[in-house]
Every structure is written in structure tokens, then in C-alpha cells.
Amino acid sequence: MGKKLIFSIFILAFSNLSFAQNLNFLKQIESNIQNIKSLKCNFTQEKHLSIFKKVLISKGKFYFQKPDYLRWEYTEPVKMGFCFLKNTGKSWNDVDKKIKKFNISENRQMALIKQQIIVWTTFNLKWISSQFSFKILSKNPLKLQLTPKQKNIPLKYLKLQFNKDQQTLHSLELYEKDLDFTRLIFYNHQINLKESIPFCP
Numbered sequence: 001m002g003k004k005l006i007f008s009i010f011i012l013a014f015s016n017l018s019f020a021q022n023l024n025f026l027k028q029i030e031s032n033i034q035n036i037k038s039l040k041c042n043f044t045q046e047k048h049l050s051i052f053k054k055v056l057i058s059k060g061k062f063y064f065q066k067p068d069y070l071r072w073e074y075t076e077p078v079k080m081g082f083c084f085l086k087n088t089g090k091s092w093n094d095v096d097k098k099i100k101k102f103n104i105s106e107n108r109q110m111a112l113i114k115q116q117i118i119v120w121t122t123f124n125l126k127w128i129s130s131q132f133s134f135k136i137l138s139k140n141p142l143k144l145q146l147t148p149k150q151k152n153i154p155l156k157y158l159k160l161q162f163n164k165d166q167q168t169l170h171s172l173e174l175y176e177k178d179l180d181f182t183r184l185i186f187y188n189h190q191i192n193l194k195e196s197i198p199f200c201p
């Protein structure tokens with residue numbers, strides 16, 4: 001057997017072992033996150049757009065409760081938000097002071113938003129692996145770079161970073177193909193709350 005072939009087999013075996021080890025590590029993270037039944041935290045959203053000199057900053061609160069309730073609420077500079085409970089949802093803003101109801105099965109955009117938020121909150125590894133190729137940048141704390149497998153997705157890649165507890169998300173960065181990007185930073189996490197979280201208005 002030639003030296004090049006032996007070397008190739010060694011590299012392939014090592015790569016497969018490394019992939020399996022990384023996958024097992026990510027499955028352990030997913031298992032840790034499954035222990036979260038409810039969650040609330042604050043977030044800061046930064047939009048870095050090439051057409052603006054200044055970073056556009058918004059702040060808000062996020063609530064999640066298994067199996068399928070979530071509330072995403074901006075508190076500044078404008079008060080607005082949306083929430084989902086099972087197959088229904090509501091959205092509101094401080095401009096028209098109206099609460100709009102919608103059915104998720106009839107609103108593709110809101111259905112996609114709900115799916116994405118739940119996926120990243122629960123770290124649904126099966127779905128993530130089917131949609132993205134991933135690269136582990138760091139294990140402690142966990143940092144991931146995810147590249148979409150489908151070419152028609154407007155995102156170039158995403159970056160996720162977990163907190164030191166390896167259970168809650170510290171930040172999520174979404175890079176578009178023109179390299180404009182949005183950064184979400186999460187803080188003041190409270191998990192498995194004893195008190196009830198605020199539901200849809």
C-alpha cells in the first residue's frame with residue numbers, strides 16, 4: 001500500500017473521529033438546553049448596515065415557555081412586539097396602538113420567525129444540521145459558525161456564542177451576503193421561572 005494512500009486513510013479516519021466527537025459534544029449541549037422549561041432575558045439588537053454610519057440599536061425582552069409559547073418585545077427606541085401561542089399570534093406597536101391577531105398557518109413570514117426563534121432557543125441540532133454546515137470556533141464557551149447549505153438563502157453565515165453555563169445563548173450574529181450584519185446580545189437570563197411569564201396582550 002502506497003504512502004499517499006495510507007496517509008489519506010489516516011486523514012479520513014481522523015476527520016471522521018473528530019466529526020463524531022464534535023457531534024457528541026453538541027448533542028450534550030442540546031441535552032443541557034432541554035432542561036430549560038421557561039426562560040426570560042433582555043436583549044440588545046445591533047444592525048450594522050453599510051448605508052448608515054451609525055449602528056442602529058434596539059433593546060427589548062424575550063420570553064419563552066415550553067412547548068410553544070414565546071414573546072419578543074422591543075422596549076426602545078420604539079415599543080413593539082409579537083407573541084406566539086400554539087397556532088395563533090399577536091403583534092403590536094406603539095404607533096397605532098392596535099393589537100393585530102393572526103393565524104400562523106396563514107402567515108408564512110411569522111411562521112418562519114417562530115420556527116427560527118424556537119430552533120435557536122432550544123438548539124434543535126437535528127434541524128440545524130439539516131440546514132447548515134457548522135464549524136466549532138471554541139468549545140468553552142461554545143462558539144459556532146454556521147453556513148447555510150441552500151444557496152438561495154440570503155444569509156452568508158451565522159455565528160452563535162453560548163454563555164459559560166453552556167445552556168443559554170450569549171449572542172447571535174447574522175451576516176448577509178453583502179456583509180451587513182445583525183448582532184443580538186442576550187443578558188440577564190432567568191430560567192425555569194417560578195412566577196408566570198407575561199402572555200400575549
